Amino acid sequence: MIVVRNEKLRDLTRYAVLIALTTVMTMLIQIPTPGTKGYLNLGDMVVFLAAMILGKKGGFVVGGVGSALADLLSGYSYYAPITFVVKGLEGFFAGALLDTKLGQKTPIIPTAIGGVWMAIGYYIAEIFMYGGKAALASIPGNMVQGLFGAVVAVVLSVALKRTKVFNS
Incomplete structure (x- = not known):
């Protein structure tokens, strides 16, 4: 029988939920970008929340796995x-x-940089x-997506902190 300490189980559960949420939010609303055959989405806000909750390692795992999984499931496997x-x-x-x-004082700066x-x-x-030229055309949409995700993640983090989600 394998015994998992409560902290490890809690962290594993958070990773799984945030990866799944990143995938869903990335797939839920997809606005196509014709020049690059990609799409704009809402997954960045979950990536930033993961970074806030789980730190840089969690941000990397959730951002990378959750977003890549959405590409695979959406037919964008080449991305x-x-x-x-x-x-x-x-x-x-x-x-980081x-x-x-x-970052502790003004979380919008690190998330906006991300x-x-x-x-x-x-x-x-x-x-x-x-x-x-096509690559350049994707920058404005990606910037809006990233900055929107940063703002929403910071607002949500304030609400989540009040519910003690970050402190447990």
């Missing part, structure tokens, strides 16, 4: 490896910066996939 890296690093960067004094990284990361990958 899945790129998404794993870009969204994983989005969560990692946000989580949230651990700083500035969102900006996401737009830059996809831009770099899409240069090789579609060329510079």
Whole structure:
């Protein structure tokens, strides 16, 4: 019989729920971006929440796995490896910066930086996939998506902190 300590089970459950939620929120509303054959979505807010709750490691795992899984399930399998890296690093960067004094005081800055990284990361990958002009066309939508996710995640984190979700 395997015995799992309560903290490990709690963390494993949080990872699973946040990965699933990232996948669902990424797939729930998809706004196509014609130039790159990609789509805008709401998954970033969950990636940032994961970074806030689980730290940089959790941000990476939830962002990478949850978002790549959504690509696989949505028929964008060619994006899945790129998404794993870009969204994983989005969560990692946000989580790492949230651990700083500035991040603790003003969480919108680390999450916004994560969102900006996401737009830059996809831009770099899409240069090789579609060329510079098409890749450049994806930046505004990705920036809006990332910054919207950052704002919503910060607002939700305040509400979740009041419910003691972050403290348990």
